[in-house]
Amino acid sequence: MSVIVKPIFTEKQTALTDKYENRYGFIVAPSANKVQVKDAVEALYNVHVESVNTMKYDGKAKSRYTKSGVVFGKTASYKKAIITLRKGETIDLFSNI
Secondary structure (H helix, E strand, O other), X not given: OOOEEEEOOOHHHHXXXXXXXXXXXXXXXXXXXXXXXXXXXXXXXXOOEEEEEEEEEOOOEEEXXXXXXXXXXXXXXXXXXXXXXXXXXXXXXXXXX
């Protein structure tokens, strides 16, 4: 199982990356720790990671109205990692699309 699930491309994350050029966000496996995330990013993008901050998010309860009544559900839980690279290093996230 891969540690890195996908990079984050949201407005909030883009603003953070614009403010601090060497910070990037990734959704990672819930069981991954900071050392595993650091090793995976360094191996995948050939950069040097200075620090890793991780956050766990619980899924939100959702409901919607349909013909057959109210349907209840839940969005998936996930873990997010914000990595900080060494000064002057960048990751081109769009290179392998």
